[in-house]
Amino acid sequence: MSDLSARENKHGQPVAPPPLLSVEGVSVRFAGVKALTDVSFQVQPGELFAVIGPNGAGKTSLFNVFSRVYQPVAGRVTFAGRDLLQLKAHQVARAGIARTFQNQGQFPTTTVLDYLLLGRHTRMRSGILFGGIYIGMTRNEEKTNRAYCMHILELVGLQHVYNAPLGSLPYGLQKRADVARALALEPKLLLLDEPVAGMSTEETEDIAAVILDIKEQLGITQILVEHDMALVMGIADRVLVLDFGRVIAQGMPAEVQADPDVIKAYLGEEFGSGVTDTLPISTDDKH
């Protein structure tokens, strides 16, 4: 286990902090498909945790369980001490879990800034009545939150397109706006659903830098679902490998990379030892 925070028990020995997210024995079935079977793992606060696996391995199903879009037939999920499966879909965001979308284009006419403000929906209070009156509470709320969202846009470098409809942006910027929107929630846990799918090497490097900065500068726990092995191995603290809905390996990137089951799942039987290159991203400060 990586010891990201040095805590000691009363005997002066290092103690692992309680996990932020705990998944125990989760199984998901629908329409005759076994999407997930007996999946268990834990994510520590501040960690960059990756879930990888071939297509159809169940990675997005896992996120859908967290988002309460899927109801597991078995298992428990505990988030920050609470039973996540008791929550309804819209309560998950309020609890502090933000999620990006695998595909973009759900909100093409929404401007980037409005999108982030939507991300702050649970952090704002105006309803219809106060909104209609506007003067007073709502106007102040709008001003404050707009400023906050513009600040986030600056952090990710999108402030110049704050007024552009999402649909008009190149795909890479849409994905970046999506990450910004998730950040706007001030989440305790950030779920990144295939953040670099369909991107060029340069765009991938950009996103990877953002993800690392979120971890190092903002200290937010992240779970990353990807099947770009190279990216994941380069930046993740720990990795979980799914295949056909089951966990086949978990641990540090290097261990997982060398795991024969993992190699078999990705490359087939013939390949003996895994020789996968990591992406040449340096994790030190880019300034």
Add this chain to the structure above:
Amino acid sequence: MAYFIQLVFAGVALGCIYALIGLGFSIIFKASEVINFAQGELLLVGAYIVSAGVFALHLTFFWALLLGIAGTVIIALLFERFVMWRMIGRPVFSILMMTIGLGIVLQTFVIWIWGSNPIPAATPFGVTSGFNIGGVHFGTNDIWTIIVTAVVCAALFYFFRFTKYGLAMRATALDQEAALAVGINIRTVYALAWGIAAAIATIGGVFLAIDSFAIDPTFSSTALLAFPAIILGGLDSVSGAVVGGIIIGLAQVLTAGYESRFANVLGAGIHEITPYIIMILVLLIRPYGLFGSRKVERI
């Protein structure tokens, strides 16, 4: 007792009409997930053409019927080809309104050409022809309604089960992308669906006209009553449309027959909304209807 049987017979006949109209909705929905709100107006146009054929052009009923079917099928195919095809992937609201728009245009054309006063309906048989059994009159027109409905259903059943295009339509209804991948021509499937629906609409319209003795432009709103029928039966089920139609027809006629006895409590005209009450109950309790398979969108 005779009264009750008379009502049942009338209800079944009316139900068959609803079934025919509902089948039209069902077929288009099965093929393309579109609800054609203009089905009632297609029915209207068909009935008007048939009447015009008989009274203005002095054709026999049979040829007038063919003319009516041809007319509505052409309209449906043109609309599908040039308008609905471009609406694929658009939100439900837009598609729905699009068909409503077509309905409005069709109805206004009918008023333009034939005026808003009622015109006589074309009936192949005299209104009073038929036979009596034990005080119950079985009208010939009603009997034909039931027979033709049964024939149409059998024909559709055969079509969907055993013909190449019927199979293609069912495949498209199940999974459009897969159908495309297998090489099914979706355009043909859609066109076929609209064409068949239009033909059935005309037949239903003709029987409805016979039932009402005269037709006027507000006729098309009767078609709305087919919605409760197909929701009760299940939106994507052919047998459901028939069963649902008959149940709704029965419910309506029986209510109409006995409502005067409850006028103190229920007032007048409850038979007009009985279908909708049934429909709402169905949507609350069992949204996919008696035979439907799709999951109704719910939160």
Add this chain to the structure above:
Amino acid sequence: MSVSAPARKSPIGAQPPRLLSSPSRWISVCLALIVVIVFFVVASEDWLTIVNYTLIAAIAALGLNVLSGYTGQVSLGIAFFMAIGAYTAALLGGTPPSSPGDPLGFGLSFLIWLPAAGIVAALVGALVGPTALRLKGFYLGIVTLSLVFIGEYIFLNARGITGGPQGRTFPVPAIGDFSFDQQNTIFGVTLTPGQQFFLLILPILALSALFVYNVMRSRAGRAFRAVRDNEIGAAIMGVNLFEAKMGAFILSSFLAGIAGALYASYTRYVIPDNWNLVLSIQFVAAIIVGGIASIWGSILGAFFVFALPQVIDHFSLVPPSSGSGGLTSGDLNALIYGFLIIVFLLFEPGGLIGLARRSQALLRKFNRHGGEGGEPAEITDLPSASDAQRDVGDSAVTRGEGA
């Protein structure tokens, strides 16, 4: 590109959209006011009548846009809620029955029955909402449609309130002895009924429009649009779908109730048959033609669908029709908006407002490139982030910020 520590200065774009944000806005508002005043003074009673009906319709169209345009909930039920508002007004404000068989009325002031019309309609919306809004798309459309029919049945039979099939008279706003439906002289100025109603209806419409505008530029409005665009995505972002839909439904019903009461009051006599499906469809046509999710679109659309037939009549553009052929102005109007529904949905889903915005964008592009023309983009082109960086110059951005 980097995610760095908080920036120090106030960033651009922090200001929420404001109604009167620039001098040109102020000028437009002043011009509009002048037009309104001039119209008020010189217009004939006929024209005032047409405009008054349009303004009333605009309130209901606004309500429908809130529910269907902004929140994406299909509804064919607006006629029902207008009726609820109208009959609430009738019950509370109607003259007390003078003989048995007369419809009920409590003779209260319009300051009570007008808001009450909206509130009662909203309450009915709150009652119906939880059931209806569980459904989506076509199913919701059908259920709202059946509301209209069920409503017709109820109104036909509730003679005490509605007057049964023959209908009833509706109360007229009055302040003391001054009744709005008669000419009155105040401070030496004579006002016609049309003018008085205009003075009542226009501010109500303006307030409603302002309210809706405010809602849409705040948290609730963003939630509405999110529900319309992608429900599951909205829920994942924390939007309570049920609350959002209910809120839209209630606000929409409130506005419809107010409009219904005003319409009945202005018309003075309404039969239950008037609150029918065709009326609902006309309002949906209005927001499609005028512009979905647009305040000005609601008003424009209302004019198109409700004022046009009267304008046609006024100028006798249509030969008189007989029962056996030819169109009345109402039919011609139906043909026009039916056709326009098809055309707009096919080519310009944004309605007339969408057209206006596109031509604006086209003009802007024209000016920038000195007449190069080209495709009018629905969304204007953007400079890339690195271009903008060069323009802005001094923000703390790192080299890798491109694309």
